[in-house]
Amino acid sequence: MNDENDDESGDESDDGKDGHHKDGHQKGSQRLIRRHDQFAKQLLDQPGIADAFLRERLPAAVAACLSDAPAVDRSESFVDAALRERRGDRLYALSTWNGDPLQVMVLCEHKSNPDQGTFPQVLGYLGGTAVRGAVRRVLADGTVLMVPVPVYAVVLYHGTRTWSLPTRLRDAYGMPAGLVEAGLLDFGYVLVDLAAIADEDLSRHPDLQAGLLVLKYAGRDADPQETLERLLSAAAGAGLTVIVSVVRYLFGAAEALDRKRLKAMLGRIVPREGEKVVSIALREYLDEARAEALVQGRAEARADMLLRQLGRRFGPLPEAAVRRVREASPEDLDRWVDDIFDAPSLEAMLGDLN
Known part of the structure; x- marks a missing residue:
C-alpha cells in the first residue's frame, strides 16, 4: 500500500x-x-x-x-x-x-x-x-x-x-x-x-519465514552490512533451512552484497555449513530462474542470472565472457555456480577469454 x-x-x-x-x-x-x-x-x-x-x-x-x-x-x-x-x-x-x-x-x-x-x-x-x-x-x-x-x-x-x-x-x-x-x-x-512479531513466530513455512525476516530487517539499518549481519543472526535461530532461504532471497533482492563478508558471517554462524549454505542458496536461486524461464519460454534466463552474479563479483564483463556464459552447457553453468565465490578472477573461472 x-x-x-x-x-x-x-x-x-x-x-x-x-x-x-x-x-x-x-x-x-x-x-x-x-x-x-x-x-x-x-x-x-x-x-x-x-x-x-x-x-x-x-x-x-x-x-x-x-x-x-x-x-x-x-x-x-x-x-x-x-x-x-x-x-x-x-x-x-x-x-x-x-x-x-x-x-x-x-x-x-x-x-x-x-x-x-x-x-x-x-x-x-x-x-x-x-x-x-x-x-x-x-x-x-x-x-x-x-x-x-x-x-x-x-x-x-x-x-x-x-x-x-x-x-x-x-x-x-x-x-x-x-x-x-x-x-x-x-x-x-x-x-x-x-x-x-518475534522472529521465530513469523511463519511455520521456512521460505515465508525467511522472506518476512528480510522484510522485517532490510530497511532498519543505515549500513547494509549491519542489516546483513542482523538478518543472518535472526535466521540462525530458525535453523539451516531458513538461513539458506534468507541467503537465496538476498541474491535476488540485494543490489550490493559483500560476498566475502557474507561468507565470513556464515562461517561464524554455521562454521561447518557456510560453504554449503552459499552453494545451495545460489543453486536454488538459479534453479528458480530456470523454472521461470520454462514458464515464460526464456531459455536464456538462467545464464542471465549467472551473468548478473558475475557482474557483481567481478565488475563489468567483457563481451567474450558474456558470450562464453550464454553459449555454455548446463554442466558448465552448474560448475561455475559452485566456483563463483572462490575463483580469484573471471579468467580463472571461465578460462582464457582472448
Whole structure:
C-alpha cells in the first residue's frame, strides 16, 4: 500500500520527519533491497507462499472455514487497472468448506510511519472488490438477489515504527458507540505488523519465514552490512533451512552484497555449513530462474542470472565472457555456480577469454 509518489525514493519524507539519518538509511536500505513493497509482492508470488501467509494470518474463525483449495491470485481481475503498475498489493480468491467464494486483499506498507490514509484506501479496495465479485443468490422463497462477495483486508506492515492506528473504523470515528450500532458504516482490517512479531513466530513455512525476516530487517539499518549481519543472526535461530532461504532471497533482492563478508558471517554462524549454505542458496536461486524461464519460454534466463552474479563479483564483463556464459552447457553453468565465490578472477573461472 504505497502512495502515488512512493517510487524508489521510498519513505525519504518520513525519515526526515523522524530524525533518522535520511541519506544513510535510505541509500543503505535501497542498496540491500530494491523496493520493499515490490519485494513483498515477489515474496507472495512464490508458489504456496500467499496461501501459507493467509492461513496463518487470517483470524482463526476464518481460517477454520477455508477449504483445502489453495489461494489463487486474482489481482489482475479485481485491482483497478490504473493502480496495477504502482502498487504491490494483491487480491486472492479463497473458498470455504461449503463452496462459498471469499476474497482477501493483502496490502503492503513499508513507510517508516503507519499510513494515515489506510482507512480510505482499504475502503476503496474493499468496496470495489466486493461489488465486482458480486454473486447471485436465491433465497428460500425464490427471491433472487446479488450479494457482494465477502472480502477481508490484510495489511502487511514492515515499517520501522510500531503500527499505532486503530484497525476498526468504529474506533477511528471518535463517535458514540450507539451511532455505529445504529447502522453507521463500519469495517476493519487484519494487521500483520512484523516489528511486533518475534522472529521465530513469523511463519511455520521456512521460505515465508525467511522472506518476512528480510522484510522485517532490510530497511532498519543505515549500513547494509549491519542489516546483513542482523538478518543472518535472526535466521540462525530458525535453523539451516531458513538461513539458506534468507541467503537465496538476498541474491535476488540485494543490489550490493559483500560476498566475502557474507561468507565470513556464515562461517561464524554455521562454521561447518557456510560453504554449503552459499552453494545451495545460489543453486536454488538459479534453479528458480530456470523454472521461470520454462514458464515464460526464456531459455536464456538462467545464464542471465549467472551473468548478473558475475557482474557483481567481478565488475563489468567483457563481451567474450558474456558470450562464453550464454553459449555454455548446463554442466558448465552448474560448475561455475559452485566456483563463483572462490575463483580469484573471471579468467580463472571461465578460462582464457582472448
